[in-house]
Structure formats: structure tokens, C-alpha cells
Amino acid sequence: MKVKICGLLNEEAALHAARNGADALGFVFAESKREISLxxxxxxxxxxxxxxxxxxxxxxxxxxxxxxVVSETGIDYVQLHGKETPEFCRSIPYPIIKAFSIESAGDLKKVHDYPCEYILLDGPKGKYYGGNGVAFDWGILSNFDFKDKKVILAGGLNPQNVTAAIAETNASIVDVSSGVETNGHKDLEKIKLFLTRVKNS
Structure with a gap:
């Protein structure tokens, strides 16, 4: 099971995540409390x-x-978290992760419209499009055919529930942001604990 730690803002947390087994790191280039400069x-x-x-x-x-952003920073994947259309996604010459806010099983129907290898399933939208720390009902995933798309599970994950999330879903990657924070800042101990629990599950 692979892990993405998202919303990183400083070198210490990013390197700590890398050393402890993170497979991907996310940087937010949109209006958010975790927005980072180029x-x-x-x-x-x-x-x-x-x-x-x-x-x-x-x-x-x-x-x-x-x-x-790609030319300045050298990112590998473009994660789209808004109302981007399938046509817009097709025009992007980089690997794409398309995120969807999930409230019910009906929200899953849109995933096949998008030309991307990875889809990210997040909790219901709050003030911002992502990183709200709210889980959705993982049970709705069990009867859905994602076909060739790989699922990144996000929304409300933390060290306490990630093992259960992995057991209940067929996700390829688990993605965490607020679940490894304390008072709005990345917590090094929580990052390590989350990664340890995923890798041992």
C-alpha cells in the first residue's frame, strides 16, 4: 500500500515523510490554509x-x-481538485490525478468520464475543495467497478482509522493531510505513525 502525504509546507516535514516511507508528497497551489509558494x-x-x-x-x-508550476518546481503529477472538465484534463500534457468530493454512491459515476490513471476520492467539500478532514462512507466503493482507474482514498484518514480504511477498500494509495496535523501544522510523530501503520497493514 502506497502513501501520499499532502499539504506540506516545510522542508523538515517533507524530508521526515520521505525518510519514513512516503511514496508521494503533495503541495497545494490553490487557495487553502496549506497553500505554498513556488x-x-x-x-x-x-x-x-x-x-x-x-x-x-x-x-x-x-x-x-x-x-x-510544473516548469518552476518539477512536480510529477497534476492533481485537479475543482470543477475541471474531462476536456480540460485531456489537454494537459502531464500525468493527472482527478479528485472528486464524495457524498453518495451517485458521485462515483463521474469518474469514468476523466482521462486519468488515478482518481482521488475525498470527503464532502467544505470551505476548501480538499483537506477538510471529513470521511465518506467507504462501503459505497465495494460494488463499484472502477475499471482501469487506480483509487487514491482521502478524506478523514488518520493513524487511528487508516488500517480499517485499507481493509474496507481496494484503494491503491491512501492520502492524508489534516489527519497528521496538530493545531494546523504537520506533526512529525503523527506522520511516522501513519506511515508505520499503513506499511504494516
Whole structure:
């Protein structure tokens, strides 16, 4: 099972996650309490191991904005968290993760419209499009055919429930942000505990 730690803002937390087994790290380039500057993201990414996938998180971006971030920071994946259309996704010349806010089984029907290898299933939308720390009913995934798409499970995951989440879903990757924070900041101990529990599950 692979792990993505999202919403990183500083080098210490990013390197700590990398050392403890994270497979991918996410950096938010959209309005959010975890929004990061291009300069800071570029600095952090330059120090990360090559094998770790670097993901840029966007909400309803322009193509120019995506191009700017990719060229400046060297991210590997573009994660789209807004109301981007399938047509827009087809026009992006980079690997894509398309995120969906899930409230009911009906929300899953849209996933096949998008031309991407990975889909990210998040909890219901709050003030921001992602990172709200709210889980959805994982049980609705059991009877849905995702066909060739790999599922990234997000929304409300933490060290206490991630083992159960893995057991109940067929996710390829689990994604955490607020679940490894204390008072709105990445907690190194929680990051390590989350990674340990996933890798041992």
C-alpha cells in the first residue's frame, strides 16, 4: 500500500515523510490554509529523493498556471481538485490525478468520464475543495467497478482509522493531510505513525 502525504509546507516535514516511507508528497497551489509558494515548493522538491512522486494540487487552474508550476518546481503529477472538465484534463500534457468530493454512491459515476490513471476520492467539500478532514462512507466503493482507474482514498484518514480504511477498500494509495496535523501544522510523530501503520497493514 502506497502513501501520499499532502499539504506540506516545510522542508523538515517533507524530508521526515520521505525518510519514513512516503511514496508521494503533495503541495497545494490553490487557495487553502496549506497553500505554498513556488519558491518554497521548488526548494523543498529539490532536496527530495528522485523516487518520491511530487504532486501539485490545483483548483480550477488555467493551463498557464499549471505550466508555470510544473516548469518552476518539477512536480510529477497534476492533481485537479475543482470543477475541471474531462476536456480540460485531456489537454494537459502531464500525468493527472482527478479528485472528486464524495457524498453518495451517485458521485462515483463521474469518474469514468476523466482521462486519468488515478482518481482521488475525498470527503464532502467544505470551505476548501480538499483537506477538510471529513470521511465518506467507504462501503459505497465495494460494488463499484472502477475499471482501469487506480483509487487514491482521502478524506478523514488518520493513524487511528487508516488500517480499517485499507481493509474496507481496494484503494491503491491512501492520502492524508489534516489527519497528521496538530493545531494546523504537520506533526512529525503523527506522520511516522501513519506511515508505520499503513506499511504494516
Amino acid at each position: 519558491k518554497t515548493a521548488k526548494s523543498i522538491i529539490s532536496k527530495l529523493p528522485k523516487e518520491i512522486k511530487k504532486v501539485g494540487v490545483f483548483v480550477n487552474p488555467s493551463m498557464e498556471r499549471i505550466e508555470e
